[in-house]
Amino acid sequence: MNVIETRTATKDGCVMAPQGGATYTILLVDDEKLGRMVAKRRLQKLNPRILEAENGKQAIEILKREKVDLVLSDWMMPELDGPGLCEVIKKDVRWRAIHFILMTALDQPVQIAEGLSRGADDFLPKSASDQEILARVGAGLRARQLFLDLEASYRVITEKQAQLDAELYSAAEFVRSLLPVPGEVAPGIQLAWEFLPSSQLGGDLFQVTRWGEDHLGIMVLDMSGHGTGPALRAVSLAMWFKGEHIAQWFPGYDPGEIVTRLNLENPMTEQGDYFTIWIGVLQLSTRVLRFASAGHPGSILVRDRMPSVVLGGKTWPIGFSPDETYKTDAITLVDKDRLYIFSDGIYEVENADNEIWGRRRLQEALQNVYTCPMKLGLKSLIHSSRSWQVNGLFGDDVALVGLALNEEFQAEQI
Numbered sequence: 001m002n003v004i005e006t007r008t009a010t011k012d013g014c015v016m017a018p019q020g021g022a023t024y025t026i027l028l029v030d031d032e033k034l035g036r037m038v039a040k041r042r043l044q045k046l047n048p049r050i051l052e053a054e055n056g057k058q059a060i061e062i063l064k065r066e067k068v069d070l071v072l073s074d075w076m077m078p079e080l081d082g083p084g085l086c087e088v089i090k091k092d093v094r095w096r097a098i099h100f101i102l103m104t105a106l107d108q109p110v111q112i113a114e115g116l117s118r119g120a121d122d123f124l125p126k127s128a129s130d131q132e133i134l135a136r137v138g139a140g141l142r143a144r145q146l147f148l149d150l151e152a153s154y155r156v157i158t159e160k161q162a163q164l165d166a167e168l169y170s171a172a173e174f175v176r177s178l179l180p181v182p183g184e185v186a187p188g189i190q191l192a193w194e195f196l197p198s199s200q201l202g203g204d205l206f207q208v209t210r211w212g213e214d215h216l217g218i219m220v221l222d223m224s225g226h227g228t229g230p231a232l233r234a235v236s237l238a239m240w241f242k243g244e245h246i247a248q249w250f251p252g253y254d255p256g257e258i259v260t261r262l263n264l265e266n267p268m269t270e271q272g273d274y275f276t277i278w279i280g281v282l283q284l285s286t287r288v289l290r291f292a293s294a295g296h297p298g299s300i301l302v303r304d305r306m307p308s309v310v311l312g313g314k315t316w317p318i319g320f321s322p323d324e325t326y327k328t329d330a331i332t333l334v335d336k337d338r339l340y341i342f343s344d345g346i347y348e349v350e351n352a353d354n355e356i357w358g359r360r361r362l363q364e365a366l367q368n369v370y371t372c373p374m375k376l377g378l379k380s381l382i383h384s385s386r387s388w389q390v391n392g393l394f395g396d397d398v399a400l401v402g403l404a405l406n407e408e409f410q411a412e413q414i
């Protein structure tokens with residue numbers, strides 16, 4: 001639109017401008033001045049802003065300077081005729097949404113078909129009555145208005161999406177700030193991790209935190225769904241897991257007891273929300289790792305010159321079975337053990353044959369990078385998972401966390 005945004009209509013359905021100013025701009029293209037004068041007189045009822053050109057080349061120059069809503073063009077003109085002008089306009093991204101009407105004395109079906117095939121939106125014979133011309137032009141302007149409305153809506157949506165993306169980015173940065181600091185988390189225990197949130201804010205999160213002087217709490221969870229709701233619930237649980245109240249509520253730091261309590265207090269919602277979780281508690285003085293899981297993939301313990309071990313079996317996710325009691329298992333860690341916890345986003349990726357990379361390949365890959373510095377090993381795992389996929393883009397959050405006992409680490413590797 002070129003003057004004002006308001007639209008009204010006549011009783012016969014033609015688009016009319018409100019009193020006080022023109023609304024639409026119409027470009028008349030005709031090499032005969034008399035033809036342009038007749039067309040202007042016929043269109044006065046629409047009260048448009050009218051521009052004039054003697055041929056197609058002149059019309060193109062006007063389009064470069066002016067914003068036009070509708071072109072009403074004669075067919076036969078010197079230098080560039082009507083169909084040729086139409087082709088130029090419809091091929092240019094700046095002008096292709098302009099409504100184009102061809103007007104000619106050649107009202108044979110063959111000529112009509114040619115004009116429409118070359119991009120014209122409508123066709124008018126010069127013998128058409130004033131009423132028909134007004135109706136056709138009015139319909140063209142209504143079509144133009146629909147495009148302008150869609151264009152405006154798209155701008156609003158784009159602006160809102162940019163604002164939402166910025167807010168999601170800020171939220172993702174806040175979530176990342178809650179994650180544990182890589183490095184030595186307890187004497188002789190080094191932590192490294194990779195965390196790749198998906199394009200949508202998700203609900204995967206993990207924590208590694210000291211509980212008292214002799215215990216290290218380890219947790220990874222995966223909320224169902226994506227968006228701010230799951231993310232907020234995940235953040236709430238992560239903060240709860242770090243709190244000093246853990247010792248008051250669970251003085252024995254028993255993982256099965258903690259998971260059972262979470263299951264009791266977090267039934268599945270009416271919307272079907274639930275989550276999976278793996279919790280481990282490492283006693284630093286004895287190296288005994290106790291663990292329990294609720295529907296979450298078992299962690300993987302990779303050992304020096306020994307087979308790797310999966311810690312955790314098949315259990316119900318939190319909220320599926322309110323009366324479920326989750327048991328605690330235990331294993332003693334030794335020097336050079338590496339414990340990996342993760343979310344399913346790292347291995348539930350498909351190749352071109354719709355084959356999932358899977359936990360078995362993940363376990364094998366973890367064994368293969370055992371001799372690498374842990375941080376580099378984690379990056380290698382991310383690369384392997386990406387390489388398996390068709391487009392290399394993760395559709396879900398990816399959390400991959402490694403804990404190593406009594407290994408030589410360089411600060412730049414963490």
